Amino acid sequence: MNTITKPVYDSAANASPALTEIQELKHYRYLLKQLVRRDIVARYKRSALGVAWTMLNPLGTMLIMTFVFSNLFKSVQSYPVYILSGLIAWNFFAQGTNAAMSGLVWGGSLMQRIYLPRTIFGVSAIGTALVNLLLSIIPLLLVMVITQTTIHLTFLFLPISILLLTAFALGFGLLLSALAIFFPDVAEMYQILLMAWMYLTPVIYPEEIIPAQFMTIYRINPMYWMLKMFRMPVYEGVIPTLQDLWPALAWSVGMLIVGWIFFTSRSDEYAYRV
Amino acid sequence: MLIESKPLLSQETKLNNEPIITLQDVSVAYRVPKERIGTFKEYAIRTLQRKVQFNKFLALKDVSVTINRGEVFGIIGNNGAGKSTMLKVISRVLRPTKGRVLLYGTIAPLLELGAGFHPELTGRENVYLNGALLGYDQDEMDAVFEEIVEFSELREFIDAPLRTYSSGMYARLGFAVATAHVPEILIVDEILSVGDEAFQRKCNERMQSYQEQGSTVLIVSHGLAKIQDMCNRVLWLDHGQVQMIGDPTEVIEAYRRSNQ
Numbered sequence: 001m002n003t004i005t006k007p008v009y010d011s012a013a014n015a016s017p018a019l020t021e022i023q024e025l026k027h028y029r030y031l032l033k034q035l036v037r038r039d040i041v042a043r044y045k046r047s048a049l050g051v052a053w054t055m056l057n058p059l060g061t062m063l064i065m066t067f068v069f070s071n072l073f074k075s076v077q078s079y080p081v082y083i084l085s086g087l088i089a090w091n092f093f094a095q096g097t098n099a100a101m102s103g104l105v106w107g108g109s110l111m112q113r114i115y116l117p118r119t120i121f122g123v124s125a126i127g128t129a130l131v132n133l134l135l136s137i138i139p140l141l142l143v144m145v146i147t148q149t150t151i152h153l154t155f156l157f158l159p160i161s162i163l164l165l166t167a168f169a170l171g172f173g174l175l176l177s178a179l180a181i182f183f184p185d186v187a188e189m190y191q192i193l194l195m196a197w198m199y200l201t202p203v204i205y206p207e208e209i210i211p212a213q214f215m216t217i218y219r220i221n222p223m224y225w226m227l228k229m230f231r232m233p234v235y236e237g238v239i240p241t242l243q244d245l246w247p248a249l250a251w252s253v254g255m256l257i258v259g260w261i262f263f264t265s266r267s268d269e270y271a272y273r274v
Numbered sequence: 275m276l277i278e279s280k281p282l283l284s285q286e287t288k289l290n291n292e293p294i295i296t297l298q299d300v301s302v303a304y305r306v307p308k309e310r311i312g313t314f315k316e317y318a319i320r321t322l323q324r325k326v327q328f329n330k331f332l333a334l335k336d337v338s339v340t341i342n343r344g345e346v347f348g349i350i351g352n353n354g355a356g357k358s359t360m361l362k363v364i365s366r367v368l369r370p371t372k373g374r375v376l377l378y379g380t381i382a383p384l385l386e387l388g389a390g391f392h393p394e395l396t397g398r399e400n401v402y403l404n405g406a407l408l409g410y411d412q413d414e415m416d417a418v419f420e421e422i423v424e425f426s427e428l429r430e431f432i433d434a435p436l437r438t439y440s441s442g443m444y445a446r447l448g449f450a451v452a453t454a455h456v457p458e459i460l461i462v463d464e465i466l467s468v469g470d471e472a473f474q475r476k477c478n479e480r481m482q483s484y485q486e487q488g489s490t491v492l493i494v495s496h497g498l499a500k501i502q503d504m505c506n507r508v509l510w511l512d513h514g515q516v517q518m519i520g521d522p523t524e525v526i527e528a529y530r531r532s533n534q
Contacts, residue, residue: 009377011369031406038403042394045435110390114383114407115366183317268369271362272304 017264024117035124059139085234086203088136096129100173118267152237161229168252171259222251295341300373302334333359335514346491348505356514379458393437404451418454426450
């Protein structure tokens with residue numbers, strides 16, 4: 001037997017699936033690009049306005065919310081900007097994690113036929129949501145100009161906010177999709193959870209209306225911190241202080257590591273299960 | 275090794291006994307729950323009661339085989355014998371429960387034609403998407419794009435959305451993409467009975483030319499005549515175990531006898 005040549009693939013060699021997966025993903029980066037492209041192009045292919053819907057969507061929601069709630073939350077200055085700066089972050093998270101979950105279930109039929117890095121559907125789902133998030137910054141800026149809200153230089157902090165939220169969403173999305181493969185009910189449960197979660201996060205209402213005794217609950221909600229990362233530089237015009245930054249950083253790094261390891265350590269089982 | 279290969283005369287030059295696929299005591303066990311458990315609640319309750327029970331179903335049992343570079347290797351057996359499972363283990367879809375699989379070359383699985391295509395995208399877009407699914411990058415796809423269009427005979431339709439394609443056109447495009455690059459290992463699951471006769475001939479010619487260029491071809495089929503025609507060696511699987519391996523004529527004859 002030829003023992004000198006190194007095998008291209010050895011089923012017995014998989015010491016650290018979490019690290020191997022990063023290499024595999026790097027190798028398949030063109031597929032990643034293609035999947036993101038497919039999701040965006042295919043979705044709007046038959047609509048006249050096309051990708052513009054990505055921008056019109058949050059704009060429409062913002063208009064409705066403003067119409068419904070601006071009287072209720074009179075204390076909030078330039079409510080449209082307040083809501084939009086939170087909404088784009090929330091939408092990104094909700095869309096991305098949902099797509100990661102359904103993407104793996106969809107991709108399951110493919111994964112039974114050919115080898116693909118298992119994380120590719122989760123990562124591409126978050127990638128698609130990220131493109132949508134970046135595009136929705138345009139209507140955000142537009143609304144800021146129209147409502148004559150000052151665009152502070154702190155706006156430039158946004159890439160960091162996006163990075164933190166992306167890492168968090170990816171970790172959480174992977175965790176969810178691993179669970180959804182073993183328990184299909186998770187997908188349904190998550191819809192309800194998301195709804196509850198959104199109301200427990202100051203997306204449409206100002207933080208000030210939260211009764212003081214509930215603030216402890218808010219403080220353990222990672223999305224509370226993530227939204228702060230968006231609102232502070234965009235809406236308030238301040239750079240998040242370390243005090244605000246570290247919980248967000250801890251959540252995003254922690255969730256990414258936990259989600260990645262949890263997902264990849266079970267990745268051999270998916271083809272057996274899906 | 276238990277199994278001696280019997281190279282055909284015409285193949286002697288290429289079959290230099292350099293292994294490209296090695297399976298060492300490979301077993302694959304599917305865990306089939308005795309009852310389907312689909313919810314957390316049920317799962318939690320049953321785990322507590324220690325009632326989560328699984329039937330172990332061995333799709334492959336201690337399969338050992340070495341396939342050499344340049345061989346055309348056939349796998350036959352009844353339904354449920356483990357043929358597809360064996361291909362899955364080789365194409366890295368499943369990691370074996372026991373044993374070891376070693377590959378000494380890149381693998382190009384013949385995607386069930388059209389799997390991974392998106393109906394809303396054009397033929398052109400789908401070529402790139404499908405190529406990416408098979409692990410190629412942009413440059414590699416650019417290099418073979420013209421050839422794919424040519425081979426699939428779909429030039430007029432290449433910029434039309436795939437939902438307007440007939441199933442034959444689907445399959446032609448799928449085959450053209452999957453075989454656009456000369457692979458080191460080519461997997462063919464059930465000989466393609468798609469497209470008209472002329473296109474089928476074209477497919478066969480292409481596979482033959484790849485084999486002549488040194489590709490190893492793995493064929494799983496129920497068409498015994500075709501297997502006998504094309505293969506150097508045949509493996510007969512029965513209930514997940516290797517029944518026989520060797521010269522196509524002998525193995526197929528034994529297989530036929532057992533089925534009578």
